[in-house]
Amino acid sequence: MTWVNTILQGLLLGGIFAMAAGGLSLMFGVMRIANLAHGDLMILGGYAAAVSTLHLGVPVPLTVLVSMAVLGGLGYLLQRTLLDRAMALSELAPMMVTFGIAVMIPNALAEVFSNDAQPLNIGALGTASIELGGGLAIGWFPLLTVVAAVLVLTGLHLFLHRTQIGRITRATADDPEVVRLMGVDNLKIYALTTVISLVTVALAGTLYAMRQGGVTPYEGQLTVLFAFETVVIGGLGSLWGTLAGGLVLGVAQSAGAQISPDLPLLAGHVVFLLVLVFRPQGLFGRSVLA
Amino acid sequence: MTGLELHAVDAGYGDFQALFAISLHVAEGELLALVGANGAGKSTLLRIIAGSLRPFRGSIRFDGADIADLSDIRRARAGIGLVPEGRRLFPSLTVEENLRVGAGTGRKGRWDLKGVYEVLPLLAERRDRRAARLSGGEQQAVAIGRALMGNPRLLLLDEVSLGLAPVVVDQLYAALPDIRTSGTTVVLVEQDLSRTFAVADRLCCLLEGRIALSGLASALTRAQVTEAYFGTASVSAPEVTS
Ligand SMILES: Nc1ncnc2c1ncn2[C@@H]1O[C@H](COP(=O)(O)OP(=O)(O)OP(=O)(O)O)[C@@H](O)[C@H]1O
Ligand SMILES: [Mg+2]
Numbered sequence: 457m458t459w460v461n462t463i464l465q466g467l468l469l470g471g472i473f474a475m476a477a478g479g480l481s482l483m484f485g486v487m488r489i490a491n492l493a494h495g496d497l498m499i500l501g502g503y504a505a506a507v508s509t510l511h512l513g514v515p516v517p518l519t520v521l522v523s524m525a526v527l528g529g530l531g532y533l534l535q536r537t538l539l540d541r542a543m544a545l546s547e548l549a550p551m552m553v554t555f556g557i558a559v560m561i562p563n564a565l566a567e568v569f570s571n572d573a574q575p576l577n578i579g580a581l582g583t584a585s586i587e588l589g590g591g592l593a594i595g596w597f598p599l600l601t602v603v604a605a606v607l608v609l610t611g612l613h614l615f616l617h618r619t620q621i622g623r624i625t626r627a628t629a630d631d632p633e634v635v636r637l638m639g640v641d642n643l644k645i646y647a648l649t650t651v652i653s654l655v656t657v658a659l660a661g662t663l664y665a666m667r668q669g670g671v672t673p674y675e676g677q678l679t680v681l682f683a684f685e686t687v688v689i690g691g692l693g694s695l696w697g698t699l700a701g702g703l704v705l706g707v708a709q710s711a712g713a714q715i716s717p718d719l720p721l722l723a724g725h726v727v728f729l730l731v732l733v734f735r736p737q738g739l740f741g742r743s744v745l746a
Numbered sequence: 747m748t749g750l751e752l753h754a755v756d757a758g759y760g761d762f763q764a765l766f767a768i769s770l771h772v773a774e775g776e777l778l779a780l781v782g783a784n785g786a787g788k789s790t791l792l793r794i795i796a797g798s799l800r801p802f803r804g805s806i807r808f809d810g811a812d813i814a815d816l817s818d819i820r821r822a823r824a825g826i827g828l829v830p831e832g833r834r835l836f837p838s839l840t841v842e843e844n845l846r847v848g849a850g851t852g853r854k855g856r857w858d859l860k861g862v863y864e865v866l867p868l869l870a871e872r873r874d875r876r877a878a879r880l881s882g883g884e885q886q887a888v889a890i891g892r893a894l895m896g897n898p899r900l901l902l903l904d905e906v907s908l909g910l911a912p913v914v915v916d917q918l919y920a921a922l923p924d925i926r927t928s929g930t931t932v933v934l935v936e937q938d939l940s941r942t943f944a945v946a947d948r949l950c951c952l953l954e955g956r957i958a959l960s961g962l963a964s965a966l967t968r969a970q971v972t973e974a975y976f977g978t979a980s981v982s983a984p985e986v987t988s
Pocket of ligand 1 (some may be wrong): 759762764782784785786787788789791831836902
C-alpha cells in the first residue's frame, strides 16, 4: 500500500515539474532559446507571491494572479530589451543572457530578502486530503496542482493548434523570415511566447512556494534542473510528453524518497540518464514543435 | 500613377551589388514577366519589391505611395504578396494551416480557403497533410495559395515551375487567369520562354543585374529576348516602350 501511495504522491509532485517544463519547452520550440534562468524565474514567481501577501496584504489565493502579472510583464521587457537583441547576434547569445539572469536573480533576492525563507502559507488547504480508504490519501493541494498542470498544458496545446495566433506562432517557429511576408511581426510573436512562458512558470513557482510553505533564493538551481529533465524525459517539442515527463520524474523522486531520504534527487537523475541512453528522443519525442 | 514603379534602384548584399539602376513600371492589373540567366538578379529584384531586402538607393512606389521605407511586414499588409524562391512552406504545419497563416495580412478580399481550394483543386484533398510530406508540385501550389490568402493586389511569383513536371506546371498556370480577374497585378519569374510569351503583358530581361531589354510582350520577338538573355544583343537593342 505504501508503494501505491508513493506513486500517487509522485504523480502529484510531477504536476509542478510539468508546468514549469511547459514554458521551457515553448520558448525552446519557438525561438531555440534554452532558458537557463527558467528555474530562477520560477522562484522569482514564488517571491512575487510571498512578498505580495506579506507586505501588501494580498489574500493568499490571489497571490497567484499577482505573480503571473509580474512575471508576464517581466517576460515582455526581457524579450524586448535583451533576448531580441541577443537573438540577432548569434545562436548562442540568448543562452548566455539567460545564464547571466540565472546568476543575478538569486543574488538579488538574497541581497533584498536575506537567505531566510519568505513564507507563503495556505493554511488548512496544505494538509487537507481526500481519504481513498486502505490508507491511501490524496492531498487536496497536490491534486489541485496536477489539475492546474493538465489545464495549463491542454490550454497551451489548444492555443497552438486551434487559434490563428497559435498557428502563426508555430509557423514562426518554422520560419520567422517567411511569416513577415504574411504581415506577421515575428518579434511580437517572440514577446508573446516569452510572456506565456513566464506566466506559466509564475504559476508553477507560486504553487511550488505554497507546497513548500515558502521560498529561499537559491532553489532555482534545482528547479531548473527538474524542468530540463522533464523536457528531456518527455521528449522535446511534445506537450503531452512534457506532462508525462513531469509525472515520471515526480514518481522517480518520490520512489527514491521512499527508499531513503537521501535518494530522491539521485533517483530522478538516474531515470533521466536512463531515458537519455535508451530513448534519447524522449518518451514522446518528435522532431518538431507539438 | 497606380501600379508598381521602380526608379534607379541599386541593390545587393553587403559589398556585393546585384542590381544596377533598375527602373520599371507595371500598371495595375498587368502581368510582368522577368527573365534572365541564373544569377541575373531576378530573385533579388522580387525581394526588393517585397521589402525583405533594402535597396542601396532608388525609389519604389506602389499605388502612388513611396514604400521604400516600409518594412516587409507593412508591405505585406499593404497588399504585396511574395511566393518566395524555393517555396519556403512551414513544414510542420498542415496544408490548411499554411494557408490560414497566409491570411495573417488581415486583408479582406476575394480569397479565402474555399476560393483557394477552387482554383488549386489538388490542395483540397491534401488539406490535413503536413507540408513537409507533399510533392514538389503540391508544395508549390500551397505556396501560391498561401500568398493568395493574404489577398494581395500585387503578387510576386519566383520560379513557380522550378523542378516541376510540365503537366504540373500547366495546372499551376491554369490558376493565373482566375487570379488576374480580380485585378491583381502579377510579376513573375519564368525560365520557359514560350510560357512567358503566353502569359505576359510586359517583359523585362535582366542581364548581370541590369535591364537588357524591356517592353510589351506583343512588341518583342523571341529572338530579341534570347539575345538579351545571353547578352549577345548589341547595346542599341530596340528599347521598346509602351
Ligand atoms: N543572400 C545572398 N547573399 C549574397 N549574394 C547573393 C545572395 N542571394 C543572391 N546573391 C547574389 O546576387 C546575384 C543575383 O542573385 P539572384 O538570386 O537574384 O539571381 P536570380 O536571377 O534569381 O538567379 P536564379 O535564376 O538562379 O534564381 C547572384 O550573383 C547571387 O550570387
Ligand atoms: Mg532566383
